[in-house]
Amino acid sequence: MAGRFLNFFKVFSRIKRRGSKVHPAQQPEEPEPLQPMQDGAAMDRTQEQDPTRGRVCRTAQEVTSNMGTGSIENCEDYTTNTSAALLDMLVEEGLPSPKQVPAMVRFIHQWLMANESDGHRLDRTLLDITKAQPTDVVMTLLRVAPSCDRAAMAMWKTILCSPRTAKLARLRLLNVLGSWPEHSTCTSDGDTTRVLSLAATVVMWKILQEPCIPQIVTLYCTRLFVHLLFQAYFSTLDTPEEVDKFWKECQQQHGFGASPNRFALETLKSLLCRMQYEGVVMAIERKCGWDTLLCADTQNYAVGVLVRVMRSSSIPLSSGIALYLLRLLSMEMPCWDFAALAFLVEVLECLDVTKYGASLIEIISKNLQSECRERRRLALRCLMVLGPMNPSTAKKIWNLTENLVDALQENDSFMVRMTIVVLRYLFLYNGAPIRSSIALRLAEALLPLFDSDDIQVQLGSITVFEEMIDLLMKEERKALKTHICQSLVPLFIYCHDENLDVAEASREALIRVAEFLKRRNLMQLVKTAQLWKFAQCLLAEDRSRAAEHLRQALRYLRSPQEPLREAAVRFMGMAGALMRGQKDELQVLREALQALSEESSPSHASTVAQLAFNQRAAELRSPDGPDKAVSL
Template identity: 45%
Template sequence: MHQGLTANGSPGEELLTQFLRVTKAYPADVVVTLLRCASSCDRAAASMWRTIASSEMALEKVLPELLYVIEDWPVHSTCTSDEDNTPVFALAATRGIWEILQMIRCPGPLVEYFPCLLVALLFQVLASTEQMPEEVDTFWRGCQEQQNLPTNPSRFAVVTIKALLCHLECEAVVVSMERKCGWDTLLRPDTHHYAVGLLAREIRRVSSPLCSRITLHLLELQGREEPHLELPTVAFLVEVLDWVDVSEWGDSLVQMLSRHLLSACPERRRLALRALVVLSKDPAMADGVWTLTESLTSLLWDADEELVVMALCVFLNEVRGRHTPISTLTAQELVEALPTLFGYENIRVQLLSVRLFRKVLKLVEEEGKKELETHLIPSLMPLFFLTNDENEDLADASWEAAICAFRFLRRKDLTNLLKADKPGWFCDCLVESEKKRVVEFMCQILPYVESPQERLKEMALRFIGWQCHWGGAVTPLGP
């Protein structure tokens, strides 16, 4: 049929009718055969693709076959029955989609397959920005020279995405992405996921139902364990998780996010944490997110301030409203890690860490309290100093956390001194009961000597001066 159309120059009605009949009966064979005999989509092949677009029944059968080729050929090197795994097939299938979009008259099938087509084309963009096989480069150069197409396959995939969106009456998305340089951002491998996130926001703004269907399709793909899709998937999901019910996909989603938390790439960790901040608010996801405690705790030491804040927010969302106890081991890890953040330069990190510290003490399981007491003592001095901070929110939160810690340790004497606002007596009482920790307390207080807050600076100097004068075992301070 293709040879006949090529020889005749103009398509005959009878031949095209026969072609439609064959297509409806054998869609998979028609798609693969047409891609093989006319990969570059010459004039005859273009007529055949457009003929398919004129019939809703044919289109319903051909679209899933083209989608299968676009999705699986570049990823899994899918072969035909005669072992032909031509690498240009995925790109050739995109050409077929493009021709169909030029003539489509029945948007029904397009609406049905839109989420799958969009995701497949987004991956086509990403795959085409990476190193392509020589055969693909040669193929595309031929297409570009003959048919005046974009200079590279990735730009052609973007043009196809735009046409697809316009057919779904999402022209506003296309225009907004253009205005925000989203399409250019999509073309770079290192910024591709940023553009996917932007696209999610724009589609959500224009059509929530379409956005919801794309989200569900992305979650379904996680069952296939496609690592190449994980970063753009998370970039899309973080923009829509606050209004889409993903509880059905909770386990696979948490598993995927856990891999990103352990990544050496800061951007992957940031995206995973953004998603977890949202998921941790959902009671149905609580158990799954709580399994990531070890990974989240390790992020409290991260040099990136934003990551530390988000990790603390995830923990706080998890313990807020929680009624089941926290295991002793988990509580110990957090009680040891959080005091290092009390002296953080960022006031928000300080406030969140103090609030989480208090919640952990309230939720630790009863049988583990005795074991936790030793690990709790190093936090007392930093926590006490924060009760005198000039930021009222931080001072109040620290005061409540300190009272909680003293009750936990059954130290009524420290509770009374804190309430009496006698800092000197408090420090004396704490040091007297924990003489072996004097050097440790000194190291904790030293940073406050340089504090811009006069009250904290004065308290630190008085404590250090007293220890240097009376505590003969303490190493003298330098100049």
């Protein structure tokens, strides 16, 4: 059969070179569908009734008889109508080999280009081969006519408006549309030529200009929206050379706009208007959303504007977009993942978390562990959106605690701030006990954040530290004792902070730490605001750790806040008095003197402490010791 159709198309090629066209007036407007001949008598009767049909049948017999040997020398010239009728009849005899379908698509396109007045002559044949081989037909048509000329548009309308072929073809077309910058599929004839996704966009733009909209628009509106938005997004970031070359051809043929990304946006606007969302288009226009989407530096802002306007106009459409983005992320498509996650953040509130929470958490977890900082940032933004939505989501997020602990160590205050907020939601809504292994890492990550220059990070870290203590399992509290003790001095110092919120949070946390350590006397002193008595008791009870406490206070000598520097100096003086006789007393005094000497504006307390430490250091130096002096 394959050989017969190969020769068949050779005949058509010969016809095209040698034959003459029939004037449109001579062509029948609606040719009667041809039926395969059963025997010679039937053919004779048909010839008597319809001379044209008889000629077609004789042609079919001639082609059939000569295809076996490949000899077509005796074939007469055929009109274009005759060629089309012959194609119809051979398809009726049985669909050709899949390898011949691309050639048939090319022939139909060429025939339509030559016969504008008889555009529907081969509709039935086109539908038959599309139903049998939809991928071959769609891909070949996009290859033959990527800029969607008149004949190609007629074929697309036939395919997409027929119940027999619409579903099969539109899914293939959507796949191409969503494969920036190109889609690669091998057709049955072995053709591996890649098809640009922009060619599918041209088809969609033309479809959207038609008075009657095919179901591809109404049934797949959300998918079309996402694909067109992504195409505008990607083509703004990078337009490959082959895309640019194709676009110039489209401009010459159709007079399209200046750039592929702007054309994708115009197609997206047409889609929204055809779906009766003209108000959305205008609202985004007023906020300059379309223009900012075409600039790489402002794309994220533009997407936020676009989605927020969409969300306020149509929750169902926004929910559909969110679901489709979630599906894309679940499919692990690297070229789409980042953009899909960025868009998903904006429509996440429209997603039914109770139904799709498991898939969403899996995606967030993967991106929290990504080496790309921007992906981690987007994952945290997703968690920020989820946090206040529904307390039940906290239980789903709880398994991400370890990833969140890692995020606390980011060198990005915005990411740390988001992580702290998410942890607070978790502790507030979930309340599950924290394993000691996680609590240890969490404590190690939180303690340095007490000194953050970002007030929100500082406040949040102190609060989360306090809440973490409440969630420790009783049998595992001993493992955290050392880390909890390390918070005493920083929290005491910050009780003197100029920011009243920080000071209050530090006092509350200090009370909670003292309670955890079962030091009720210290807890009571903080409650009654006797902070310096607290410091005296702390140092007296921890005499062996006086040097450690003094070292902790050293870093606050560099604080821009004078109350914190004063509190640190006074605390250091009290600690220094208790270090007498300790092994590393001289070394600690040296460190303290060095830190005091670096103060840009030493206070009276600093000067007094410096003199006292210097005097004590001199006492510790013996005339025969290695140290001859203490450098101030």
